[in-house]
Amino acid sequence: MIDLAAVRADTPGATRGVFLDSAGSSLPPRPVLAEVIGHLEREAEIGGYAAARERADDLEAGYGVLAELLGAEPDEIAFTDSATRSWLAAFDAIPLGAGDRVLVTEVEYAGNAIPILHRARQVGAEVVAVPSDASGQLDLDALDRLLDERVKLVSLVHVPTNSGLVNPVREVADAAHRVGALVLLDACQSIGQLPVRADELGVDLISGTGRKWLRGPRGTGVLVVRRGVRDRLRPRLVDLHSGQWVGPDEIRLREDARVHELWETSVADRLGLVAAARYALDLGLDEIASAVGDRAERLRRGLRELPGVEVRDIGRRHAGIVTFTVEGRTADEVAARLADDGVTVTASRVGSTRLDMTRRGLGEVVRASPHYFTEPAQVDRAVEAVSRCGR
Structure with a gap:
């Protein structure tokens, strides 16, 4: 069990109201701050190159830390400056031609959908959305019907930006591999709140960020490239x-995953990302998932009891993102009113997950994302603040 008092003491921002936006950019703990700020101060003293040389062993060890976090080998890890860069580097390296197909889910994120559609138009490939089942998750039977030798890639969002859904991963990977398709898992919203292990999930590529649930710095990302698919990739951004x-x-x-890295990077931020991964490993990924799930479900239960408030989460399995609407109020109005009460949330709009939001007739939702450092009493305080939004 996570020591709530200890992690809150490690989190300077935890006492400043009720923070429910780890799905956007979470609050970093003190060890992450110490790494980032300390290295920037060292760069100011001796210069960036010399400061980086001092930490060369720590930077190299970081590949092992992220490999441990993500169920991979050190040579399967690449560091980038964002989840977007990680995802784009992987996608751009996958050969696509005329007549090829890319399958996406209905909760595909706009940051992925735009480059997929853009490249498909350039090369004459086809993009097909796999329907959702009645619960809202990817329909595995529909996936089976769509899979054939034309499918080169299945782009799978693990946890979407606009609901608490957790998509099935292993089942998708196994089905895709039967026809030789690659599976690129967008774990942007799952790394750091759920166990995400490449060796257990069976996917070929995983992209993720540091700034969300992992509680690392902004401007950091990670890419997992399994050894077995390297020969199938054609990196262009080198x-x-x-x-x-x-x-x-x-x-x-290079013959390892670092072929997807670029020379220039923020050493301070990378050290901060490694510190964030170590922090998560020390707490335990299962313990983190349990605590996040507890806070999120407590929030859902409280919101469901409020008149005029509708929880909009879908799926058979839920993660730490809680989405809802308040009758008669826009998402921005709700977020502003909650901010006045010291509660930090954000909004998710149709442009971010157009297929899913359109299918459900939603233009926007309020998004709340409690982390393990959120006290249960703070969750209750947030529910009470929402109750005042409709008045």
Whole structure:
């Protein structure tokens, strides 16, 4: 069990109202702050290159830390500056041509859908959305009907930005692999709140961020590339870190996941990301998932009891994102009123998950995302604040 008092003492922002936006950008703990700020101060003292050399061993060890977190090997880990960069690096390296198909879910995120549709138009590929089942998760029977030799990629969102849904992953990966398709898992909203292990989920690629549930710095991301799919990828976004210039007209690319990295990076932020991963591992991923699930379900129960408030979460299994609407109030109005009461939430709009929101007739929802450092009493306080929004 997580020591609530200890993690709150480690979280400077935890006492400043009720923070329910870890799905946006969470509150980093003190060890993360110490790494980032300490390294920036060292850069100011001796310069960025010298400061990086001092931490070379720690930076190298970071691959092992993220590999432990994500059920991978160190050579399957790449660091990037965001979940978007991780996802784009993976997607751009997957060969696609005329007549090929990319399957997406109805909860596909706009940051993925836009590049998928853009590239499909360029090469003549087809993008097909797998229908959801009655619960709202991906319909596995419908997936089976769509899978054939034309499908080169299944883009799977683990936890969408606009609801508490957790999509089935292993079942999707197993089905996709039967026809030779790759599976790219967007774990942007799951890494740090749920166990996400490549060796257990069976996917080929995983993209994620540091700033959300993992409680790392902004401007950090991670990409997992399993060894078995490296030869199928064709990285295009490469530089002098991704490869070597070995002759006047000859280059040699790296053979590990770091081929997807670029030379320039924020060393301070990367050290902060590694510290955040260590912090999560020390707490225990199962313990984190249990605590987050407890807070989220407490919030859902409280909201369901309020007149004029409708919880909008879908799926058979729920994670830490809780979405709802308040009759007669826009999402921005609710967020503003809650902010006046010291409760931090955000809004999710149709443009972020157009297929799902359109299917459900929603233009926007209020999104609340309690983490393990949120006290149960704070959840109750948030429910009481929502009750005043409809008055």
